[in-house]
Amino acid sequence: MxxxxxxxxxxxxxxxxxxxxxxxxxxxxxxxxxxxxxxxxxxxxxxxxxxxxxxxxxxxxxxxxxxxxxxxxxxxxxxxxxxxxxxxxxxxxxRMERILALNPEDLTATLQPGVTRKALNAALRDQGLFFPIDPGADATIGGMCATRASGTNAVRYGTMRENVVNLRVVTPDGEVVDTARRARKSAAGYDLTRLFVGSEGTLGVIVEATVRLHPLPEHVMAAVCAFPEVHGAIDTVVQVIQMGVPVARCEFVDAVAIRAINAFSQLALPESPHLFFEFHGSQAGVKEQVEVVEAIVADHGGQDFQWAATPEARSRLWEARHNVYFAALQLRPGCRSIVTDACVPISRLADCLVQTADDLRESGLIAPMVGHVGDGNFHVQMLVDDAAPHELRAAEALNERLVRRALSMDGTCTGEHGIGLHKQGFLVEEVGAAGVDLMRRIKHALDPAGLMNPGKVFAPHA
Amino acid sequence: MxxxxxxxxxxxxxxxxxxxxxxxxxxxxxxxxxxxxxxxxxxxxxxxxxxxxxxxxxxxxxxxxxxxxxxxxxxxxxxxxxxxxxxxxxxxxxRMERILALNPEDLTATLQPGVTRKALNAALRDQGLFFPIDPGADATIGGMCATRASGTNAVRYGTMRENVVNLRVVTPDGEVVDTARRARKSAAGYDLTRLFVGSEGTLGVIVEATVRLHPLPEHVMAAVCAFPEVHGAIDTVVQVIQMGVPVARCEFVDAVAIRAINAFSQLALPESPHLFFEFHGSQAGVKEQVEVVEAIVADHGGQDFQWAATPEARSRLWEARHNVYFAALQLRPGCRSIVTDACVPISRLADCLVQTADDLRESGLIAPMVGHVGDGNFHVQMLVDDAAPHELRAAEALNERLVRRALSMDGTCTGEHGIGLHKQGFLVEEVGAAGVDLMRRIKHALDPAGLMNPGKVFAPHA
Structure with missing residues (x-):
């Protein structure tokens, strides 16, 4: 109490x-x-x-x-x-939702923390620019900074780590600090910006963020293609990345997730594993990327390549992808979900995903899988009845197995969702007690009274 | 004593x-x-x-x-x-100079800190991969991590900030900590990797680094072109960046630096401001980039577009660019140099550079200017007789004026050289006393005895 x-x-x-x-x-x-x-x-x-x-x-x-x-x-x-x-x-x-400055010449925008990603992109529409980071939800920029968010475009445009230029923070002492200036790069002392990006509100309050914008690509193409099994889809992605194709989006959607999407977004995709691609560039550049990717897809048994060339068709496709979380919840009305977030080096991705699919079959859980697979990151959305303790236990056990598998493959327990309350034990396994001790010392140095979002990321000093 | x-x-x-x-x-x-x-x-x-x-x-x-x-x-x-x-x-x-692991599938290499950037690229030659960060010197990976180095490719490939996946560090307590795993992204707790990148040896010793590699581009073209004056060259760069042309290198070399290069590297470029470009991509992609850039160059009065399409011609060109530091020293035998490192938002770059050129003329110093201008970063290499106190004073005064100018333009006192002993006062102006206080608290939390590279970045706690 x-x-x-x-x-x-x-x-x-x-x-x-x-x-x-x-x-x-x-x-x-x-x-x-x-x-x-x-x-x-x-x-x-x-x-x-x-x-x-x-x-x-x-x-x-x-x-x-x-x-x-x-x-x-x-x-x-x-x-x-x-x-x-x-x-x-x-x-x-x-209510701190003002866009404080747009600097199209420098490709930056300075925002209050309550601006959402969709609001920002709406404001950029006439500038020929966009902000690429797109977690599933219409999250606020402040929240996205705090959790080091990413999403479907990260494979090409990076995560919040790469797309925050500087932050204005209020420290636990009530001081206002600008973590950096607005230059594209700097070697001026410790990287306070990156320290606050991903700090989950435990080191201070983000009150302004300057983010990087990107020119809208001259030409965009999107496509979906189906695969008879998971391995072919993942091997395709691995080869695309290794060949350096600058694909803008590259998403895996498994058969269960396709079923959910079809129902929720009135699509009629075949119920098998899919890849969703998007290509950005000049007309000729996109054509080249598409040719390379089509050849790799064909080599790995992909079929039913369907194009979404118009802006409307593309929007429908990515809207469907972004809604997969809510679509999945409809597969089992009244359920809650527990979502995993492992991320591994891409050479280990196929093994990690296939072994996890085997686990899932054994568990009997309904659980669509989707992934930002170009980054080696995927999510299993386990649909559970939170009044049924055995389901919760099964889901947590599966998550635990998956995290251990990812760690054994030199991966991370969280690609983009953060630690929060849920993964504090895994964080210790991931960076070791000595690594967490460094984090704890930093926390204590900046917030000795422990008042900033207490209890998150790691347990306080014993 | x-x-x-x-x-x-x-x-x-x-x-x-x-x-x-x-x-x-x-x-x-x-x-x-x-x-x-x-x-x-x-x-x-x-x-x-x-x-x-x-x-x-x-x-x-x-x-x-x-x-x-x-x-x-x-x-x-x-x-x-x-x-x-x-x-x-x-x-x-x-002597810690072993390449511990090459993972071409994941585009990563794990290195001991004494591996130099050239040694790494020599080892990658047969893999179709390269490591893009190229400070002037053949620096070690450990040193490049510690100073958050960049160089001529940063405009496209980022700096050490973006190209370090994880570090193994020995903390001031003698603990071995891995700052992260080998996944491309992670949201697992504080970003210890970015904390150590740029920490200048003050928080621990880097004993291993895993870095990102990039596929060698299918096609490469390089070119130089001359401009009648500085403004045309810089405006060209600003427009190239704003149009989102993915130029791989984009270097400014002023007339004095051209004179030095011509003498040192046996070239015969006209003694006027130049841009050196490099384009990476597919054959068609490079052609497109070149067409756009040629048009922008022409619009800004550029001329004498000279191509270096063969690997040998390209090497000669970039070798000359990389040797500009030593070439400049030859302009005044026996001199030392004081090198500035301001970096500003690119919308302010032309003003900053032109005002600095005016300062230089007034000062009477011999001082070639070169710049990674795609990032808004440029260097003035002031050649001074270190037995002549008035020259040292003039050089420091010019540097001070330049730093203040950069800060007033929302830029930084150092784009890539770091703070070291030289810029501690400027750091306070740049991030404020409260910002430096955060850095100092972190230092004290990790190294309470103050034994790790003492006296660097900021003065110790009073």
């Missing part, structure tokens, strides 16, 4: 925020959940700051009163990042 | 290393210099470890005896990184 917030603290919050503060049970409960299967852990109050100055004031106030802070964006975490483990104050940053 | 090393400490070092330890004055002096103009600051002993185990033993021994450690690669730093400010033991890592 969390100690109640002091009346003085609440008074000062109200003074600062007026009706942009809520202590209502319903609002707190809503902010105590995300897309993970953890029990709700509600904060005791929710604040909607609208400026850096307000965030500074809130952080200082919380520090003074020893109140934990949980930053909150779209609430689309799959790993429990936004759950208020120790109660306290949740900072909902969705 | 540094306190003498204790006889016990030296005995234990000798026991461990035999003749791979030296306390000779000449050897220590040689390790107390680099390419910067600082007075030599020699260590009191130099060790040549050959394994991670030996580095662990040395770090523990130094810790036990309170002896500072300076890691040392090729000694090609321009900012005093390898100078032993507080004496102690220099770890010369050049």
């Amino acid at each position: 969390n100690p109640p917030l002091s009346p003085t603290f609440l008074d000062r919050l109200r003074e600062l925020l007026g009706d942009r503060l809520s202590t209502s049970e319903a609002v707190c409960l809503q902010h105590g959940r995300d897309e993970s299967i953890f029990e709700a852990m509600p904060p005791q109050a929710v604040a909607w700051p609208t400026s850096t100055e307000e965030v500074v004031a809130l952080v200082k106030l919380c520090r003074e009163h020893g109140v934990p802070i949980t930053p909150y964006g779209a609430g689309s975490s799959l790993e429990g990042h936004t759950l208020a483990v120790r109660g306290g104050l949740t900072l909902n940053l969705q | 540094n306190p003498p090393l204790s006889p016990t400490f030296l005995d234990r070092l000798r026991e461990l290393l035999g003749d791979r330890l030296s306390t000779s004055e000449a050897v220590c002096l040689q390790h107390g210099r680099d390419e910067s103009i600082f007075e030599a600051m020699p260590p009191q002993a130099v060790a040549w470890p050959t394994s991670t185990e030996e580095v662990v033993a040395l770090v523990k021994l130094c810790r036990e005896h309170g002896v500072p450690i300076t890691p040392y690669g090729a000694g090609s730093s321009l900012e005093g990184h390898t100078l032993a400010v507080r004496g102690g033991l220099t770890l010369n890592l050049q």
